[in-house]
Amino acid sequence: MPVNPYLEGRYAPVADELTVDTLEVVGTLPEELDGVYVRNGPNPRFAPPGRYHWFDGDGMLHSVRLRGGRASYRNRWVRTRGFEREAAAETALWGGVMEAVAGNPRDMPLKDTANTDVVPFGDRLLALWYLTGAPYAVDPVSLSTLGVEDFDGTLRCDMSAHAKVLLPARVPIGFHACWMPGAAVSDN
Numbered sequence: 001m002p003v004n005p006y007l008e009g010r011y012a013p014v015a016d017e018l019t020v021d022t023l024e025v026v027g028t029l030p031e032e033l034d035g036v037y038v039r040n041g042p043n044p045r046f047a048p049p050g051r052y053h054w055f056d057g058d059g060m061l062h063s064v065r066l067r068g069g070r071a072s073y074r075n076r077w078v079r080t081r082g083f084e085r086e087a088a089a090e091t092a093l094w095g096g097v098m099e100a101v102a103g104n105p106r107d108m109p110l111k112d113t114a115n116t117d118v119v120p121f122g123d124r125l126l127a128l129w130y131l132t133g134a135p136y137a138v139d140p141v142s143l144s145t146l147g148v149e150d151f152d153g154t155l156r157c158d159m160s161a162h163a164k165v166l167l168p169a170r171v172p173i174g175f176h177a178c179w180m181p182g183a184a185v186s187d188n
Contacts, residue, residue: 006054013043023071031069038063040118046092056096059115061143076143078127082111117161128161135159
């Protein structure tokens with residue numbers, strides 16, 4: 001990978017998906033503490049072509065699970081459509097946000113990386129992207145990507161990161177971006 005401050009040191013990509021069933025605990029964890037902390041961030045699987053921006057990497061979820069006085073760790077890439085296409089090609093297919101889209105796949109000029117946010121929704125998590133993309137449903141324990149969440153067929157747009165869930169109805173609210181063919185753009 002090219003020299004870049006976001007690809008070195010503490011920001012260097014994690015090359016492997018790991019499961020560590022037993023983490024060392026200094027002291028004790030309460031037996032009744034049962035839950036999982038999950039974070040999302042950019043982690044390119046393949047060497048990025050061109051200038052790399054921190055927002056370009058594939059989404060990777062990291063979790064620490066506490067249960068029965070023990071702690072475990074797991075990380076997994078969010079398997080977006082772009083991630084799967086690059087995995088099949090065994091190379092990066094998209095330039096980043098600092099590059100022209102001319103060399104990117106024509107049917108998907110920008111790669112939805114689902115690398116910005118992770119929010120709980122019902123019995124799953126949603127991995128989201130800052131430039132609006134498909135919300136990817138993820139199992140909160142295994143971190144397996146379950147697929148695109150379409151909210152029982154009601155999602156007609158892409159969804160931006162930093163969504164919230166309105167309780168007690170458990171309704172997701174967030175910013176959406178829809179391209180509506182024939183819609184006029186106005187300066188008013």
